[in-house]
Amino acid sequence: MTSMRTAIILLTLLALAAVPGSLLPQRNVATDPAAVDRFVMENPHLSPWLDRLGLFDVYASAWFAAIYLLLLVSMTGCVLPRCARLWRSVRSAPVRAPGNLARMEGHVEWTAHSGPASEASPQVAAADLLRDRGFRVEIHGNEVRAEKGYLRELGNLVFHLSLLVLLVGVAAGRLFGFEGRVALAEGATFTNVRSEYDAFTPSVWTDVDNLEPLSFTLDDFEATFETTGAKAGEPRRFNAALSFRTGTGSPTRVQDVQPNHPLDINETKAFLTGHGYAPVVTVRDGRGDVTFSGPVIFLPRDSTYASDGVIKAPDAVPQPLAFEGFFLPTADIDDRGPYSAFPDAFNPELFLTAFTGDMGLDDGTPQSVFTLDKTNMEQVTGEDGQPLAQALAVGETMTLPGGVGTLTFDKVARFANFQIAYDPGKEISLLAALMLLAGLTTSLSVRRRRIWLRVTPGADGAADHIEVAGQSLTRWPLKPADLDALVAALRPAPISTPLRERTRS
Numbered sequence: 001m002t003s004m005r006t007a008i009i010l011l012t013l014l015a016l017a018a019v020p021g022s023l024l025p026q027r028n029v030a031t032d033p034a035a036v037d038r039f040v041m042e043n044p045h046l047s048p049w050l051d052r053l054g055l056f057d058v059y060a061s062a063w064f065a066a067i068y069l070l071l072l073v074s075m076t077g078c079v080l081p082r083c084a085r086l087w088r089s090v091r092s093a094p095v096r097a098p099g100n101l102a103r104m105e106g107h108v109e110w111t112a113h114s115g116p117a118s119e120a121s122p123q124v125a126a127a128d129l130l131r132d133r134g135f136r137v138e139i140h141g142n143e144v145r146a147e148k149g150y151l152r153e154l155g156n157l158v159f160h161l162s163l164l165v166l167l168v169g170v171a172a173g174r175l176f177g178f179e180g181r182v183a184l185a186e187g188a189t190f191t192n193v194r195s196e197y198d199a200f201t202p203s204v205w206t207d208v209d210n211l212e213p214l215s216f217t218l219d220d221f222e223a224t225f226e227t228t229g230a231k232a233g234e235p236r237r238f239n240a241a242l243s244f245r246t247g248t249g250s251p252t253r254v255q256d257v258q259p260n261h262p263l264d265i266n267e268t269k270a271f272l273t274g275h276g277y278a279p280v281v282t283v284r285d286g287r288g289d290v291t292f293s294g295p296v297i298f299l300p301r302d303s304t305y306a307s308d309g310v311i312k313a314p315d316a317v318p319q320p321l322a323f324e325g326f327f328l329p330t331a332d333i334d335d336r337g338p339y340s341a342f343p344d345a346f347n348p349e350l351f352l353t354a355f356t357g358d359m360g361l362d363d364g365t366p367q368s369v370f371t372l373d374k375t376n377m378e379q380v381t382g383e384d385g386q387p388l389a390q391a392l393a394v395g396e397t398m399t400l401p402g403g404v405g406t407l408t409f410d411k412v413a414r415f416a417n418f419q420i421a422y423d424p425g426k427e428i429s430l431l432a433a434l435m436l437l438a439g440l441t442t443s444l445s446v447r448r449r450r451i452w453l454r455v456t457p458g459a460d461g462a463a464d465h466i467e468v469a470g471q472s473l474t475r476w477p478l479k480p481a482d483l484d485a486l487v488a489a490l491r492p493a494p495i496s497t498p499l500r501e502r503t504r505s
Contacts, residue, residue: 001070002077010071017067021058024050027199037370038301060201065174072167079164086157093138094145097452097469104452104469106483110491111463122466122490126453129489133482135451144453148482149473155442162435169428177423178202178211184218185278185295185415191215192268192420212268212422216244219254221414223275225344233304233343240272240416257418267422274417276300276307279327279350280410285316286403292316295413298327299370304340305329310372311352311407314361321405322359323398324372325352329412331391338391348412350392354380354400380404448473451482453490466490 025035036056040047054061101107112122126144127137135146180197182190192214194200202208220241226234240257246265257263263270278295285291291313298309311323330342331349338351357377360367367373380400382388390398392409399406449472456465468487472478 001074002081003074004078007071007074007078010067010074014064014067014071017064018058020055024055024058026059027057027201068167068171068174072171075164075167079160082160083157086153086160089153090150090157094136094147094450096140096145097143097454101452101454101467101469104471105478106480107467107469108483108487109465109467111458111465112491113463122455122464123453125490126468126486129486130451130482133485135482142455142457144451146451146453147448148450149446149448152443152446152448152474155439155444155446157439158435159439159443162432162439165435166429166432169425169430169432172425172428173203173423174425175203175205177421177425178206178208180420181273181417182420183297183415183417185297186218186221186413187295188415189215189217190418197420212266213247214244214265214268216242216263216270218416219243221275221416223344223414225342227342227344235343238272238275240275240418242270267424267426269421271419271421272416273419274300276305276415276417277327277329277345277348278413278415279309279348280413281311281350282408282410283311283313283316283321283323283405284408285313285321285405286318289317291321291405293410295415297369297415301326302340303343305343306340308370310370312359312361312369312372313405314359316405319356319404320359321400321407322355322372322377323352323407324355325350325389327351345412348394350409351389352392352398352407353387353389354398354407356380356404447476447479449478449482451486453486 025039027036039056040051050056054063058064098104102109123139123142123144127139127146130137130144130146133148135148136150137144137146139145178201180200182196182198184190190196192211194202194208194211200208218240222237222239222241223235224237226232226236238259241254242257242263243252243254244263244265245252255263257270257272259272262272276298277300278297280295281293282290283292292311292315296309296311298307300307306329307327309325309327313321328338328340328347328349328351329344330340330346332339332341332347338349355372355374355377359377360373360375380388382401388400392398392407394409394411397406397408449470451468451470454467456467458464468483468490470478470483
């Protein structure tokens, strides 16, 4: 588990495991709340197997978590010992000179008589000069050891630590954070409690009973599209005007939320992830009483925002009423039938069929607001015995035969999808990213190099033998300027052959 090979294998497995999360629609993550349902309807035989394998919820699956935890353990076992070695390398003293300096880069040697006792020895003069040039220097007897570029090892240390910090940051988000999704029609209010979410995915240690005290209302949603040219119909601007409060007794504030500009309250963020239409209808039962009134969210099914939806009135008398159909923002018709010619609401129409009977809402089985259980329901038919279907423009009413009720299409409203997320590991991950960039840049740009000077005293008053050489610990050659300056200071006489020509690569 502590070998780098194992860590690389686990990292590769994690990348491969994330591929289905990119290719297949995901629950609680995808911006389109109906994407998984549509995929299941289009692939009825394959979808159950994919669901058993957790491929519609990859990042919350047990097998993905197992790979991640193994990677975390392996990286910890790899990185911490390596960091300890790098730290010792950063603090280490310059190494001793090799026995044969002539084999090293930029080797230069000469003989010189010792100066007066009042003058600094070659070792002291060399040490002072190298310290001025940023080298770490130590004098051991007749030998000067100098090394520079320790920041390279420090960069390596920061880089390796950043990988571990990144894993910890992601783990913190997965353990303490949460993600949720809610769709709000214009005028509707959301309160940050679990029961208000359309979908809610807590982490293992999320405190679901003490979520951030927050509520907001979608006052208005504005969507603009390109109306002319080859790009007609492409979105240009989405803006959700919110009024929000951050706790009991706090003042109401307003903010415009746009893609990549979320509402942020103490790290709980509401992202605008999608939108659509919510036709406002009024349903009256057989007695003429209003049994339902308000906007109904219809889910978009294509880029023109042609949308499907269901309207339910379970309290209607003498029997419950339900309507199923589709909404077209800019209705048109051709040989294929009705379709939407443009995503904006230039000619909105609502196409509905009606049903009566038990919707199955009283048996305790959870039921989506976007689907209709027709098991115990009958479709309303017209005088010709055919299923009753009608296209409604704004202000028009659909009257059901037998006096069982009516539906009026009052106006067109919009809705917006919000993804609400709390990720306490986000700042840790950001710190890790900065550490990674700083460490990698430092380790790639800093050169670590060594220089040695050795003075061998001459016997019986003979001239001293002085040698200077260096070594580069990177792929770059040793900088000749460091050796040039040192030799020039210790032996001012002209050098017949430039050092750059004799520096060994």
